[in-house]
Amino acid sequence: MTTVTPLIPGRRTRARRTSTASTIAAGYLRVSTADQAESGLGIDAQRAAITRTAEQQGLTLAGFYTDAGVSGSVAPDKRPGMAAALDTLADASAGVLIAAKIDRVSRSTSDALQLADRARREGWRLITADGLDSSDETPANKLMTNIQLSVVEWERDTIRSRTREALAELKARGVKLGHPCTVSDEVLTRIILELSECKSLREIGAGLREDGYTTATGKTTWHAQTVKQLAECTRAREITSQLFPQSAATNA
Template sequence: MASKRVARLQSQTKQQAEEKQIVARKAVGYVRVSTDEQASTGYGMEAQEKAIRAFAESQGYELVDVIKDAGISGATKPEDRPGFLKVLQLAEKKAFSVLLVWKFDRLARNLAYAVTTVNALQDQYNITLRSVTEPIDTATPMGQTIFAVLAGMAAQERVTITQRTLAGKKEKAQRGGFAGGPAPLGYARDKDGGLQVVAEEAETVRRIYTLRKQGRKLQEIADTLNAEGVPTKRGGLWYPGTVRYILDNPKYQGYVEYYFRWDGENYVLTKGKQEAIIPKAG
């Protein structure tokens, strides 16, 4: 005879299995149409919803909800759409196990976005995607195999995109441009993605350099700024490390510095296009 502890575990397992079986028959429909599509085709919101409801009934699914994104381009990442965010919220609550779409391109026109979203739904929430008009069913082994192939293609596409993006950043840095990341204290991003001086913040930067030249320690400088209520770039408190970052950043002297570690190490230190806040020492 099993112990009480094992009996409790068995009871929990049985309850979890029953709950999983109930959720397994619950589905959410997702429909999306861009403004142009809605105006030029007959497959607008109502047509998609009708097809999804008919399919759910034929398969014996309990349709929890049909969520819509109207006037949203398929080039937009699913997680950036208000309607799809509701889908994710229901997924987190384990309210359903199958996501129904009219066609896979309703999820995303970009293959990488579509496959990445499908994998995330499966891995994080154990949710499968089914198209009511296309034969690929990610709930089946064959459907999973097909999507595995597509996932590999999408992964390679992401690698290629990343390589191009990083190559662009490296080239921009070598030409003295700001190659990304948040603008440091004293600067703001301009409309072209470069850096422009913010007068009030620049004064704080100059003061830090002045205090350091007077022999103040990093902690003393941080304490002084905090006592005077001077905010950091993010509005927080000053620490020795925050002060050190300001003093060690060559951008303030009109330079750009980057250390790239992909595709081999590459160190860049060159004259920048931004206006210097601190004159370069001798």
Template sequence: MRIAGYLRVSTLKQAEDGVSIEMQKRIIINHCEMLEIISDESEIKWYIDDGWSAKSLERPAMRSLIGDIKTRQMDLIIAYDMSRISRDIMDMMSLLKMLDKYGVSLKCLYDNPSFETASERFMTTIKMATHQYERERTSERTRDAIINIAESGRYPFSGMKHYGYMKDDDGRMVLNPEEASLVLEIFQMACEGYRMREIVRMANIRQDKEIFTMGRIRRIIKNRKYTGTISVYGKDYDGLIPAIITEEIQKKAESNLVTHSHKSDRYIFTSVLICRRCGSTLLCKSAYGKMKKMYLYYFCPTCKKRIRQSDVEDELSEFKVDNATKDFKNRYNALRDIETLLLSRRSKLNDKFLEGAVSVENMQIMLTAIENELRDARRKRSAIQSLDAVRVFSDFEDAEQKKAFVEMHIRRIVIDIQEKKVLTIEFKESETSAEKKINSIIGIKLTTRNMSDII
């Protein structure tokens, strides 16, 4: 006989009367051994929903059990009582009909459902109605208690821990300094228009483990609790939880959520292409084809001619990248030093903001230059990180690496826009010192000098 043991408990129920998972399991095993249904507990396949309400059948283990029932992998289901299975009459009746259809028996040790006689059907229905009544009354009491706590000025969801917060010795919700600093940085990057995958990568690097996904980052950015506002059954409460960001920052972060590349990021040769005939810098343009495919091209405002980006890429496909990267190691190390310095300064600024030493307005002003330079350093370092394996322009993995390479090494490319040809490439002077590059990019920034007074 193929036996399934179903165990369920909600957090509230477990706290109230101790009907724990282990207790249910022990009683089921003892019952099966006493009736000699099994000789060893390994003969029971367990389905466990720990911390799930019985208000519906939408529970992980229950869904798995229903799937096994439909594939005829079970003969008998054993549970502690009917309320473990469901506290909703309609759900319970639907489940019983399905069990009957697939020839599966259900045994609830303390209130087994039976429909053999009119009396048994009546009593079983009464029991199911009682379980539903208890669930609804419990839900109402919980709702009233939560509202009462919120009205008294205390955080009502003490069992729910959101990233960025922790409980103090008095049970109040306070900021977790390390996590709150990362939450603030997530919002800052979103406000600056960083792509979602870049924010995820930054957050996981800071945590030194893969705990963030795009879905989780999106939920953080949309969570109003980080503004210090919580909603309790339709009513908003302020001051029950410390704020990490303002409503303005959250709105800006939400409006800037980007899950794919900006169109402007797809242009590889921005401000680099020069028309040989008139000397004009070509402008970035785009158009859509018949299949709604977007085409990127560069337009000469004087000659009124254009060239596709793909044509320029084809022209450069065999261009030897290694000829322009003699200073590879110095450049890479310089960019890494820049990024480390910028991250350190931003982290210190975040700490000062959370301590209340810096206003939101001043923080945004001081962060602007840092964010711009950090974005630039990351893009360029990403591009040259794989240059050891790159020998020609077409070897780059994507447009982002090509764009970063062009920004770093190429000053201008002269184009014969009539013939769609690349004529000459002018390279930038290579830097020879990491210290020189750091000073040239960061040291002269007014924002940086102002920050030194605070950090």
């Protein structure tokens, strides 16, 4: 679901960016699951952070562009909300794009850096509530930007790596993988590992959505109840007993 709140009604034309436009900001909001979109919790927190940042920097926050239920792995210009925001910035109707965090803009290091480069080329700023600013080309800011983006990718890659390692370990033990189930053993293993780290069902679902996994029915929305049901299915229990045999014996 995408919501666009236009900054300036009516037809827009390409124009030179004015000093006034440089103080006008567009807020960008993104959540990856329908649950988050419906509850409004993730959106509300981002909106509050963006509004606070605009006030602190003396910017006029003229509107918001929202991509709800859209993965951060999707290229920025392929998301309707972000694409509309970029058009507004390119038209010089606004001079600043504010997001709560850089991972709301993109979970891809290359995509986020390309967007920052585009901002510099077109003469607008990309800033985040936690301090990043595309117009700040100091070594320190570049370092912080790269660190934050690298952490986002590292977290995603670590989850994938641990899931693959766990599956390889199960195979080495002679466990037959691929038993009939509504989702793959890879997804079940990931759910089990993340539950063992005390992640919430909502967090696990959001992560699966972010990384492009689909449910048994081909949907990209992972409700908390769906994750819970999968974690309790017979196949998931078999995998759990192999990954954590001591825990299984204790609960027997």
